Each structure stands twice: as structure tokens, then as C-alpha cells.
Amino acid sequence: MTTNSRRYFLQRLLASSVTIPFLYSSVASGKTSVLTANQQGPTLRVALMGLGDYASRVAEAMQSCKRAKITGLISGTPAKLQQWGEKYQVPEDSRYSYENFDSIRDNSNIDVVYVITPNALHHEHTIRAAKAGKHVICEKPMALDVKEGQEMIDACAQAGVKLLVGYRMHFEPNTLEIIQMRDKGELGKITFFQGLSGFRIGDPSQWRLNKALAGGGSLVDIGIYSVNGARYMVGEEPIWVTAQETKTDTIKFKDGVDETIQFQLGFPSGAVASCLSSYNIDHLDRFFLSGDKGFAELHPANGYGPIKGRTHKNELRMPHGAQQTLQMDEMAAIILDGKQPIIPVDGIEGLKDVKIMEAIYQACATGQKQELKLL
Template sequence: MKTNSRRDFLHKLAASAIAMPFFSSYTGFAQPGLLLPKQQNQVLRVALMGLGGYASRVAKAMQSCKRAKITGLISGTPAKLKEWGATYNIPERNRYNYENFDTIKDNPDIDAVYVITPNALHHEHAIRSARAGKHVICEKPMAINAAEGQEMVDACAKAGVKLLVGYRMHFEPNTLEVVRMRQAGELGQIMFFQGLSGFRIGDPNQWRLDKALAGGGALMDIGIYSINGARYMVGEEPVWVTAQETKTDTTKFKEGVDETIQFQLGFPSGAVASCLSTYNMNYLDRFFLNGTKGFAELQPATGYGPTKGRTNKGELSLPHVMHQTLQMDAMAGIILDNDVPTVSVDGQEGLKDLKIIDAIYRACATGTRQHIPA
């Protein structure tokens, strides 16, 4: 599909997502008899939605999974469906486009849909997947704001399916070692976190620089790593935020598309975080955590790996496995066996990040400290 026609197609999808009706809150239990784990032979069967660059990485990583496999494909590009179908041995009956994928409700070969489409489409695609009775794995950010995120959480609860978010770092061994040290008290009282997340973005015409599809700019794409990292590294939920936006290129970074944002978070214990999110600087992928008894540093902290780090006790050098392989095997356990991960990846986790993102944008717009709702 040509670039212009693809962008037109994505814009139409974005418009349909915005037009979707609101969902009321739902607090009931999962519907009995729906997607019983023991009926799935302990292998999670996944349909990938949105066959772009990141989906290619996920698909490659899943070839090494023991508990998850690709059994379906969803794309608006017929040539991709044909190519991917041949590559991953997906029969034509399990290949869908964005107009007909609701019929997956009648397909017993698919347990979950992994939504890897542009940010503004997550809301619609996740809700439609839930209505079809399929578990939902959604790339981050889960939605473009907390209101949409809440509707996704409610829709999945109403349908009796699980909603997980693609937080691959929650399963990375060196990251989890730092979390373990903090939880064990080895770092003492946590006082400070620094998160640096950024790179120089290329093609000015890509969807990530289109507010209608991305929902923002660097903060939605790369800055979310520092937002989420601050939470699991400090081990608390922030209660306030201040933020400042800097924009040097108004041609590439149009209204509503942030180039660089510095933000500061305050936690109930008194710990603070200082973070940077940017699309205009390379070599920014670092987490630093400081406590009264020690420190931990990860650099690179959130790239595709290998993750490297050190603490006051020495180097962190746990073996590297493709992050998405670890993620998908772990998510299979969460969905099929109700496993509880060390760091949550459920819809509520995604919603917490969205509330912080909303507050950061408010802080940039007003120049004042913003309260972060629980």
C-alpha cells in the first residue's frame, strides 16, 4: 500500500475510534465458561493486529516462545497478510482485515489479540477484540488518555477477558533484579529516581508525528518508559507532577506533538523523580535510582537489549533473552494460569500511566504543579 493511501486509511480508522460510544463502568466477575485455560492446552494462541515494524520484532521473538504462538493475523494490507501468512504458516481462514476481524469471535484457533496499531486506534481495536470474546494484549501507551483507557478496562471486564499491556521491561532480568533489591531493602529508603528517554526521530511524515494517530509526541512513544520506570523503580505511585515543554522545530513537531518535555514527580514518601522525554536527542536511555543504602543504574535501560547495569554492589550481568519472548511466555502464564508477575502488566497498570501523562500535559499547558488522581 502506498504511503499516502496508508495514511488516509489510518486517519479513517482514527476517526472511527474517536466516534465510538462511551462504556459505563463494570465491576462484575468474568463470565463463567469463557476461554477456560485447561481447554487451551496451556499454549496461548495469539492474533497479531497491525503488521508493522514492531509486530515483526514480536513475531520473530515469539518463534522462541514455549507457551505462546501466532495463530492469526489482522492487517489492512492484503500483501502483508499473504506474506506473513506464508512466513508463519497462518491459514487464510485466520487472516483478517480491520473491517471483518470482529468475526474472530467464531474462531476457536485464537485466544488473544495483540493490538500493535497506532496509539489512537488502541481504544477501538481493544474493545472490539474484547467484544469478540478474546483476551487483549495492547501495546503502550494503552490509549491516548485516561478516559479512553478506563473504557478499555471496563469493556474487557464486561466481556470477561483479560487486558494486558506490552510492558516488556517488566520481565527483563536485570530490571527485575533492581526491583528485587529495592523490595528487599538493600537500597534503603528510596530518595531519587532519574529517567532519560529519547532519540532523534526520522521521517517527518510518520504516524508518530501525527497527533490524530499518536495522541501526542515523544511522551507517548518514548517518555512513557521513564513514567512507568519511575513507578516500578521507586515502588510508589506519584501524587504530583510539574513539567516544562521545549520545542525547537515547529515544522516537524506541530501543535499537540511534543518534542521535548522535562517532568518531575513527587511520591508520598518524599522521594522525587526527574525525567526527560525527547524526540530530538540521541543516547538517552538511562535509569538511576538512589537510596540511603545504595544505588542502581541501568544503561541502556529500556532499549531492545542487552540491558546493562550496575549497583553499589557491582555489575548487573544477567543473561539477555529477547524481551518479547520473555514477555509473551509470561503473559501466557498470566492469561492461562492466572500467574501474578512481579510488576503488573494489567489494564490498571496502563491506566495509571495514562493518568500521569494527562497530568504532565496539563502541567505543560498551565505551568503549575498538577495533582495525579489515584
């Protein structure tokens, strides 16, 4: 990457006076250094809802945030509320159960609720938080179906609060560098995208393998990265989808819980995408974008990092740090400053992915191409 392109990227990422720490790795010296600047602007005060494994990752990453901090906790487990409250210095009167969290409307020390509960609860928890007058960040997938997603968007609009979706990769530096290259025409006319998303899932009793709680299987959990990635990497909205499901273990993957799905997307320009989502195949974490002048690849593309990339020109060496730190500082700027991200993270963005996933399941069930209307 040239000095000019790196400078251009950083200027865009640091717009609206957002300050984010970047960890740079020096290949030559093997040493690391941190680029920091003075904090500017108000701090986003966040209540974490659902204190599970991913919330733990978010909480730890937020300790390095410049513009976001944990000021509230919501959980159904009293012991977790006490443990997390002590660890992150959240007072008892800002710790809530799922039954009483509506009372956060009276807590002026909370700006936003970050919903990190099982998929089936996103709808209820988002609407309740919005009615309490709080902005919402909802983990992906935003909803189980299009009806739920639209109701969540409407509830937040009626309450005058923002609805964002936890698309951490929308702020990932290597990803944004490729999009910059595409927009500058360095890849030429985009013709093809490949997205591979999957792993072998473990404990068969976990909620992700429960249709009632998850709303599906691999597609809604890990395949959504390829659904969403195809859209922002190609730079268009798909107009059709075809899909095929493969299931080899009907005991672990019961009815309504997909094991492996292959799906194909078509775009208005003629570009096509070929994607794979699986809960039973390891080492699937790759994006490949091809144009008539060059290519770009991310491998790994969606893991917690470090994300690695290369193009027809060179390897990408953008900074790596905790993705959730970057995500939360950027979301603070969106909520508090009205910043417009390079890749949207709002409820409409989340709803588009839900529409595509519904169409993928329909294509699997019918064996027929499904037309898409996302705009």
C-alpha cells in the same frame, strides 16, 4: 550477583511452571549457553493486529516462545497477510482485515489479540476484540486519554476477558533484580530516581508525528518508559507532577506533538523523580535509582537489549534474550494460569500511566503543579 540471589530471581520468574529460555553470556569463556526445560501448560494462541515494524520484532521473538504462538493475523494490507501467513504458517481462514476481524469470535484457534496499531486505534481495536470474546494485549500507551482507557478496561471486564499492556520491561531480568534489591532493603530508603528516554526521530511523515494518530509526541511514545519506570523503580505511586516543554522545530513537531518534555514526580515517602523525554536528543536511555544505602543504574534501560546494569555492589549480569519472547511466555502464564507478575501489566497499570501523562501535558500548559490520585 551472588549465586543465592540469582537462584531466588529464577525461582520467582519461573513460578507457575512457566518455562522460558534464557541466554547466558559467560564472561570468562566468551561462550554462550541456553538454559531450557520441558514445556508445561497450554499454549497461548495469538492473533497479531497491525503488521508493522514492531509486530515483526514480536513475531520473530515468538518463534522461540515455549507457551505462545502466532495463530492469527490482522492487517489492512492483503499482501502482508499473504506474506506473513506463509512465513508463520497461519492459514487463510485465520487472516483478517480491520473490517472483518470481528468474526474472530468464531475462531476457536485464537485466544488473544495483540493490538500493535497506531495509538489512536487502540481504543476501538481493544473493544472490538473484547466483544469478540478474545483477551487483549495492547501496546503502550494503552489509550489516548483517561476516558478511552477506562472504556477499554470496562469493555474487557464486561466481556470477561483480560486486558494486558505490552510492558516488555516488566519482565526484564536486570530490572527485576534491582526491584528485588530494593524490596530487600539493600538500597535503603529510596530518595531519587532519574529517567532519561529519547532519540532523534526520523521520517517527518510517519504516524508518530501525527497528533490524530499518536495522541502526542515523544512523551506517549518514548517518555512513557520513564513515567512507568519511575513508578516501578521507586515502588510507589506519585502524588504530584510538574513539567516543562521545549520545542525547537515547529515544522517537524506541530501543535500537540511534543518534542522535548522535562517532568518531575513527587512520591508519598518524599522521594522525587526527574525525567526527560525527547524526540530530538540522542543517547537518552538511562535509569538511575538512589537510596541512602546504595544505588542502581540501567544503561541502556529500555532498548531492545542487551540491557546493562550496575549497583553500588557490582555489575548486573542477568541473562539476555529477546525481550518479547520472555514477555509473551510470561503473558501466557498470566492469561492461562492466572499468574501474578512481579510488576503488573494489566489495564489498570496502563491507565495509571495515561493519567500521569495527561497531568504532565496539563502541567506544561499551565505551568502549575498537578496533584495526582492514582489509587
